[in-house]
Amino acid sequence: MPKWTDAHADRHGLALTEAPVTETVLLVDDDREMLVSLQKGLARYAPGLGVRLAGDGLEALDHLRRQDVSLVVTDLKMPRMDGFELLAAIMRGYPDIPVLIISGFSTPDMERLALQGGAVAFVPKPFLVEEFARRMQAVLRRASEGGVLHQVSPGMFLQLIEMEQKSCVIRVANASGGHKGVLFFLDGRLVDARVGSRQGERAAYEIFSWEQVSLSIQNGCSIRERRIFKDLNALVIEAARRQDEDREARPGEAEAAAPPAGKADPAAADPLARLRSKLAQAFGAADGIGTLHTDESWDYRLKRLSQSGERLGFGKLLAGYLAKGEGDGVILTPAKPTRVLPVSPKSPRDRLLQFMANESGGLS
Amino acid sequence: MTPDPLMALAAVEGVKAVMFFSAAGERVFAHPAPGGEEPPAPGHWAGLLECLRPLPEAELVYARAVLYARTSPAGTLIVVTGLVAPSALIRLNCDIALQEVSTPQAAKGLFLRLKRRTGRLGSLVQLPDLYENRD
Numbered sequence: 001m002p003k004w005t006d007a008h009a010d011r012h013g014l015a016l017t018e019a020p021v022t023e024t025v026l027l028v029d030d031d032r033e034m035l036v037s038l039q040k041g042l043a044r045y046a047p048g049l050g051v052r053l054a055g056d057g058l059e060a061l062d063h064l065r066r067q068d069v070s071l072v073v074t075d076l077k078m079p080r081m082d083g084f085e086l087l088a089a090i091m092r093g094y095p096d097i098p099v100l101i102i103s104g105f106s107t108p109d110m111e112r113l114a115l116q117g118g119a120v121a122f123v124p125k126p127f128l129v130e131e132f133a134r135r136m137q138a139v140l141r142r143a144s145e146g147g148v149l150h151q152v153s154p155g156m157f158l159q160l161i162e163m164e165q166k167s168c169v170i171r172v173a174n175a176s177g178g179h180k181g182v183l184f185f186l187d188g189r190l191v192d193a194r195v196g197s198r199q200g201e202r203a204a205y206e207i208f209s210w211e212q213v214s215l216s217i218q219n220g221c222s223i224r225e226r227r228i229f230k231d232l233n234a235l236v237i238e239a240a241r242r243q244d245e246d247r248e249a250r251p252g253e254a255e256a257a258a259p260p261a262g263k264a265d266p267a268a269a270d271p272l273a274r275l276r277s278k279l280a281q282a283f284g285a286a287d288g289i290g291t292l293h294t295d296e297s298w299d300y301r302l303k304r305l306s307q308s309g310e311r312l313g314f315g316k317l318l319a320g321y322l323a324k325g326e327g328d329g330v331i332l333t334p335a336k337p338t339r340v341l342p343v344s345p346k347s348p349r350d351r352l353l354q355f356m357a358n359e360s361g362g363l364s
Numbered sequence: 365m366t367p368d369p370l371m372a373l374a375a376v377e378g379v380k381a382v383m384f385f386s387a388a389g390e391r392v393f394a395h396p397a398p399g400g401e402e403p404p405a406p407g408h409w410a411g412l413l414e415c416l417r418p419l420p421e422a423e424l425v426y427a428r429a430v431l432y433a434r435t436s437p438a439g440t441l442i443v444v445t446g447l448v449a450p451s452a453l454i455r456l457n458c459d460i461a462l463q464e465v466s467t468p469q470a471a472k473g474l475f476l477r478l479k480r481r482t483g484r485l486g487s488l489v490q491l492p493d494l495y496e497n498r499d
Contacts, residue, residue: 301415305424308412314444315427323421350451357425 023070023140024050028060028086029102030078038073041129046137057081057089064094065197068180071140076103076110084117091118093197095223096169096182098139102127118222143171144216162188162232169218174210181207184223190235191226200227201235208239211281233282233351237358240278272339275359279341282355289352290342298330298338306334319357321349333360369461370441371395376457378449380429384465385413386439413440423451434458438465 025042029035035053042051052067054060056078063069072090076083087099101114104125111122120139123132161168165188172181181195181203193204207213228235276292283289306317316334323329327345332338333356341356343349374382374395384393389410416422416433417440424431425447432443432454441461443454 304411305415308408308415309424309426309429309431311408312412314429314431318425318427320422320424322419325420329421353423353425 024052025071025073026052026054026060026063026069028054028074030055042133045130045133057086060086061089069097070143071098071136073100073102076101077105087117087119096194100139143218145219148216150214158232161185164188167221169221171216172207173214183207184221186221186223190228190232192223192228204228204235205239205242208236209243236282240281288344288347292339292341294337295340296337298332298340302332302334302338318360319353321353331356369464373443373457373461376453378445379443380446381444383442384439389413416440434462436462436465
């Protein structure tokens, strides 16, 4: 399985950094003294790490519903919900969050069960806090071992992941809203997503509606349940459509968010600008794509192609790619005037054509 | 040109029809899916070919079919597919088929072979089964 490395990033003109995103660890134990001493020890040996405390599994799940957590450290024997139940609940609802088990009553069977259940490590008590902190940090580093990307368009980057047929877990942070989400890729296919306790397509749509994000990449994906079956491109397009619908359904908010008078947002008023914006969201700065514009000199030819197709039983013409020689061409959608997207051989032509066809209503 | 590369093209999954029109606009090869409804008048292709002729390559997405066209000095090759088809494989097969027709002798060979087999040009032609979803 190819790993996402600097070489991949260089090839796509992206810069990977080593900087991890802010991390929070959730410590779960019914022994309050143990929790507090571990918290103090981590403050000394792992400064900068956010620490939250929970007294049992139920309390821990409540934390997970309300907050972003990077790692869970849990005891096994606890009242109400024990460590094994908590581990199973995390694997179902938050499969990207690593779980580290600590226990004073360890047996080889318990250790085996914990690791089979999805725990990343099993640490018998007692332990040295310094050593434990090092172990925790090693687990946390895995979350961004593939690098971190700042201020990127998710649509563009995720299509690269698809192209590379990569298996990875991508943690996404939306700079403007402070939200975080996770995407799970298996052999380049998006198989699940999570934002808070929302999972599957709903979570993916939310993540794809974020415009500028930071991404941290963890190589490998050991997801146990596939929740997304749609094509990535279809999801990105549907997310853009939902975003538009949402904006139209809440005109008050749109007005409030609008730029001051005299500086109207061109994307809101102009269908061409809106289509440009959707294209940018779906394809980012992909190579070989020119600027979408209109050109009425194509109107007659497209009208004839559309009429011919209808007479032959193919239905309305939705979009067309026409080569102009030397490999360059244009993707056209029927409108008055015709919408023209120049493309070169480097462009993802098939996907662009499908995108433009989906966006087109044809000529009536 | 032998019809084999065209038959290989017609065998690609998702391909509904393959047609080759000579530079003069005569339909000299067609491999339609069986069981098509009453075909539209042949003249309906003329308008489409006229629009396509100056273009070396075109791909048109209609509501019910996708039409891929390649034009060479010998004529125009048209492949009709459903909305989902392996476009890269189809393009590759078109490259191979067009290479075979790139010499005038090869194209002439195709016409003569078809003429011998059918007695006249164009009698192999039957329009493809593209009308099942008409609404």
